[in-house]
Amino acid sequence: MTNRAKGRVPPQLALCHACKSFVKPEEVACPHCGEDIAMAAVRNADRMEQLDQAMKELRGLLEGLGVSTSASGGPTGA
Amino acid sequence: MATIDSGRRLTEDDWTSPFPAHAVWEITLACDLECNHCGSRAARRRPDELSTAECLDVVTQLAALGCREVTLIGGEAYLRKDWTTLIRAVADAGMLPGVQTGARNLTEKRVAEAAEAGLRVIGVSIDGLAETHDAIRGVPGSFDKAITALETCKRYGMELSVNTQIHSSILGELPAMLDRFIEIGIATWQIQLTVAMGRAADNDALLVQPYELLEIYPVLFELWEKAKVHGIDLIPGNNIGYFGPYEHAWRGRSEFSHFKGCNAGLNTLGIEADGTIKGCPSLPTTPFSGGNIRDLSLEDIWNDADALAFNRTRTTADLWGRCQGCYYADVCRAGCTWTTHTLFGRSGNNPYCHYRALKLAEEGLRERIVKVRAAPGQPFDYGGFELIEERIDDGAEVKRIAAEPRHTQVGHPRLVVLA
Numbered sequence: 001m002t003n004r005a006k007g008r009v010p011p012q013l014a015l016c017h018a019c020k021s022f023v024k025p026e027e028v029a030c031p032h033c034g035e036d037i038a039m040a041a042v043r044n045a046d047r048m049e050q051l052d053q054a055m056k057e058l059r060g061l062l063e064g065l066g067v068s069t070s071a072s073g074g075p076t077g078a
Numbered sequence: 079m080a081t082i083d084s085g086r087r088l089t090e091d092d093w094t095s096p097f098p099a100h101a102v103w104e105i106t107l108a109c110d111l112e113c114n115h116c117g118s119r120a121a122r123r124r125p126d127e128l129s130t131a132e133c134l135d136v137v138t139q140l141a142a143l144g145c146r147e148v149t150l151i152g153g154e155a156y157l158r159k160d161w162t163t164l165i166r167a168v169a170d171a172g173m174l175p176g177v178q179t180g181a182r183n184l185t186e187k188r189v190a191e192a193a194e195a196g197l198r199v200i201g202v203s204i205d206g207l208a209e210t211h212d213a214i215r216g217v218p219g220s221f222d223k224a225i226t227a228l229e230t231c232k233r234y235g236m237e238l239s240v241n242t243q244i245h246s247s248i249l250g251e252l253p254a255m256l257d258r259f260i261e262i263g264i265a266t267w268q269i270q271l272t273v274a275m276g277r278a279a280d281n282d283a284l285l286v287q288p289y290e291l292l293e294i295y296p297v298l299f300e301l302w303e304k305a306k307v308h309g310i311d312l313i314p315g316n317n318i319g320y321f322g323p324y325e326h327a328w329r330g331r332s333e334f335s336h337f338k339g340c341n342a343g344l345n346t347l348g349i350e351a352d353g354t355i356k357g358c359p360s361l362p363t364t365p366f367s368g369g370n371i372r373d374l375s376l377e378d379i380w381n382d383a384d385a386l387a388f389n390r391t392r393t394t395a396d397l398w399g400r401c402q403g404c405y406y407a408d409v410c411r412a413g414c415t416w417t418t419h420t421l422f423g424r425s426g427n428n429p430y431c432h433y434r435a436l437k438l439a440e441e442g443l444r445e446r447i448v449k450v451r452a453a454p455g456q457p458f459d460y461g462g463f464e465l466i467e468e469r470i471d472d473g474a475e476v477k478r479i480a481a482e483p484r485h486t487q488v489g490h491p492r493l494v495v496l497a
Contacts, residue, residue: 009093010338011409020326022336022406031405 017044098347112216117275169196181227270315289444322432399427420460423482
């Protein structure tokens with residue numbers, strides 16, 4: 001067997017949305033901040049949905065004023 | 079401006095079976111700058127650099143191995159008379175050609191010829207504002223030449239990248255540098271720490287200390303956020319990290335993107351101008367040469383050379399020091415091999431880690447490096463450093479880890495516990 005065959009797929013980590021640290025996928029509580037990882041993900045999804053809705057409303061207001069809203073960028077929270 | 083980024087980032091599939099997705103190729107060691115951090119000590123061409131015919135054969139072999147992108151570097155790539163022939167050959171073979179340059183003499187004529195040959199992406203190295211950059215590059219006016227080259231390449235439709243080394247004098251200049259890059263309209267800004275190789279090992283005052291990451295990374299993250307707003311992708315190099323509070327943001331575009339360890343010999347390949355093959359262009363020639371293209375096929379070297387396979391066989395058992403027991407050990411595997419091997423003569427223990435610096439600080443500790451052995455003065459050489467762990471409050475030394483003897487990878491570092 002050549003070395004080429006020896007692929008190494010790196011472990012995929014998950015993100016704790018409470019402290020934004022990466023954690024092993026089997027973790028229930030974040031080893032870094034102690035938060036419940038699943039609950040933190042739910043709270044983050046809610047927050048992102050609220051942010052998305054707020055952005056849509058802001059975009060609508062700006063477009064109503066004739067302001068272009070096609071610039072790049074956006075929320076940086078994952 | 080639309081980027082051509084989509085084919086450049088590694089995908090999950092790229093990790094499953096090693097292949098050189100990205101090759102970085104020093105086509106000559108000749109250089110028109112005199113950088114005092116240059117790892118390869120570039121100045122004059124190597125006496126036995128590959129001929130044009132040999133280079134074209136390398137291009138064919140890279141394409142056959144599935145390579146997607148080839149970055150030509152030096153020395154200074156444009157000092158080879160056939161550099162546009164090689165750009166064209168890379169493009170004709172279906173790979174993305176790129177050039178990384180100091181750009182001191184990257185004239186409009188050269189830019190036009192490169193563009194006509196198929197060059198679409200170019201990276202210019204800029205290591206500070208004018209005074210700092212010129213001092214590091216050893217040539218007055220080199221900053222202005224680099225900026226002019228970026229503007230020229232922009233006019234020829236190239237995607238612009240800037241590469242910047244984080245050295246001991248640059249931190250306060252980074253915000254103004256970003257403002258300049260926003261004005262020019264670059265697409266990517268790649269950041270990496272200066273590594274103790276070649277002339278940087280001679281001029282070790284340029285190196286930042288591991289504990290200084292706690293000051294540097296918050297600044298980089300602020301820059302990352304500002305760059306993003308302006309459409310610039312600030313990319314942390316492979317020795318920036320690891321797994322600190324900014325990892326989720328600046329390394330990738332989803333919550334599943336994070337550092338996955340050194341990729342030398344996994345999906346990256348380095349070629350020296352004399353045909354020496356390494357798993358990463360930055361690695362020391364000794365002991366990381368897997369052979370020479372004049373003696374063996376690229377496929378045979380890639381597949382069978384042990385010097386390219388260290389990442390395919392590395393496990394957490396190969397780690398030592400604080401990396402050995404780290405929560406992220408099986409993913410990170412001590413980060414950048416180049417950075418650590420050039421310090422200690424052995425990889426597997428990386429003090430240039432944000433997560434580690436934060437954990438140490440929680441314990442009232444910090445780490446710094448001290449040079450104890452000079453580099454011998456050859457291209458891609460390195461010296462020796464000791465790693466000192468000390469208390470933050472009074473500077474009292476807690477541990478000192480010595481460097482390995484030169485050019486060895488066996489044995490264990492001497493660990494002296496003082497308190």
